[in-house]
Amino acid sequence: MTKPHFAKKQKKLSKDADAVETRLHQLKEVERPKELPPINMQVVEQESLQHRTVIRGWDVEGRAGDKRLWEAFDFSISGGDKVALIGPNGSGKTTFLRMILNDRDRIQAAPAVSFGYFSQMLEILEEEKSILDNVRDTSFQDETIIRTVLGRLGFFQEDVFKRVKDLSGGERVKTGFAKLFVSGANVLILDEPTNYLDIRALEALESLLGDYCGTVLFVSHDRRFLEKTATRIFAIHDKRITVFDGSYQEYLRA
Template sequence: MLLLEANNIKKQYGDRLVFSIDSLKIYQNDRIGVVGINGCGKTTLLNVLTGNEFPGEGTVRRYGGHAYITQLDDPPDRALDRMMGKKFRVPDSEWETMSGGEKTRLKIARGFSAPCSILFADEPTCNLDLDGIRLLEEQLKKFEGALVIVSHDRSLMDALCAKILEIESGKVTEYAGNYSDYKRQKEAEIERRRFDYEQYVREKHRLTAAIIEIKQKSVAMKKTPSRMGNSEARLHRRKTGQKMAKVDRAAAAIEKRIGQLEKKEKPAKPVEVNMYLQEQGRLYCRSVITGQEVSKSFGNKLLFDKICFEVPAGRKVALVGDNGSGKTTLLKMIAAGEKGITLAQNARIGYFRQDLGILDEEKTILENVIKDSVFTQRDVRLMLAQLLFKDEYVHKKVKVLSGGERVKAALAKIFVSGYNIIVLDEPTNYLDIYSLEALEKVMKEYMGAILFVSHDRKFIDEIADQVIVLQKGKALQYAGNYSDYLQYMESKNQQKPEQERIMQLENRLNEVVGRLCVSKQEDVEILNTEYEIILKELKRLRKSGL
């Protein structure tokens, strides 16, 4: 059953074409993913299809109700609250104190509760914890209507989508299959276009070279030998004229063939984003952030009680936990240097917040980023260009940017401000896949310490070499990435107490070895003593287990 059709759509902002669509039809049970770089118009497309924006040109007809899970943290919709009832009615004051994950869960609950035949979702996994993403995926699989989703979560798109709409340079192209299928088709398409272009250029060069050679022969034919008599010269010119006519006809035929060649455009290079995170003043110490008996509560709600943790120098540490476990609160406490938090001497923390509060919406991208920069305006412009903020685009005000563009502007501001410790709270939210992979690359290459919160399991596994888990008011620090931690927890539930203790000691031994590599001379003796104690205990436990 046809649920929506859009015909001859052309959406523009001033002279800029955002996208055009000749024809788009959405049927019941369609599962459609929308992809493209930040700012290409993905959210605008959803707004046009849902009727939140006028298309400019063309028509959109909907043959049933729809629900829309929006991207940004819009305040509660009172009309929707009245329709949904008390269950979803949230006072403005309470909305302001909710975490990003809690706001997202509420918007998702509203979307699923509204009677609809099409569900539109714009980055619905943002701010959700890993369990929340798994539950959302299960709910979306069970949804009986059509689904149109924008997401940077590659695993989610693979699990849900059977069709992909790509927005590129104002053109909307449809691909069959999930995200991985789309990537394969896209790569094959680019390779085929590159091959066709190279063949076109090669043939054009060959024919052009043939014309040049013919014309050179033609020039040589025109010259009459100086020792010829008049009658011989006239005969020579007659024969030469006949030959030149043939040559001219041959050259004209080749030129016609060149004109008949099907012109092939040079394929654009894949989008590459290079973000150079420059380290400013490396800290030579064992730990750059240390927490000793840190506690926090809000009223009767205890987030964590006397937890201990550390961020070793040069490490990438992921802070994970369920929504509401206190991850963002702990990052705020670290940035503020609250009780129980110790920072290394000369530490300068760059803090990326979920709410993007470091950006002034009334100022331009360039004005925001350059305000506290330790680099020249030229270097700042180069970084912004690498983030696809090129030419006059840097003069756009933040308030008109998409969610992903705002995130990139805030990250750029952090990167150029001369910090030697980076603290990131959900930096992957709203980023397109190109920017997400660029962020992974720069975080891997950065030599300083990074503490970050993310709900993207692949991103955590790519970056983190240690994990701090907040759970039930406690903190567990694990030396390894998130997948290693999950395997450890699974094996822990199946192991005997002796095996669990062996694993704990092995993890601690690895941590001690790592510290020995970066510690000052006065710390080495203490660490060596602990190293010997751990080895003896491991030997005893392993022997008793035989």
């Protein structure tokens, strides 16, 4: 009597376990985000700049007044590089970005380079204009690409007609990204782009940078973002900048 009883009970438990497993599988199928097709964004002078030196610096020293931030060093950045600038607060990361943009004595950019700069101040946005108008005004892409990029960043249908002055901090940041991505810039300079972004917006930014064929130089403390995005590392440490050719994970291992 005992064996059949337990056999029947075990059979029922097995069926219940199978049902739970099936349900979990179905939930995973529903919840798993679909892999989005890449966005075919055309970058100005893409072919002429790809894998060629687009920015070069000689004997570049960092200073803030009388304070030395880093010792002089040489560097070069090639078309298509995704360069992460890392280091502790106050080490001179933003200073380096501004030197790239403004210093033409020791740093030279190829004639075809067009910079797009993102900072947390979001000076590139016009408060009274809508999201769509802000992005469209400086766009190099067609309407389909503009709408696709806005959709990736979470702006759907009537959302695109919201005025910038009515947006939250995170929405303003995403609008700034959209404006840069579809502009005529082919070298993006991003200063702390991950601040104010939730996980979905962060993943959208990672996806857009993955699709972007131009060159990117960015500052971030977000480890996941660094791992997903960077192909080269410029690390500021002990008043020196070390250049590492490889991903952030490879840099940590090295």
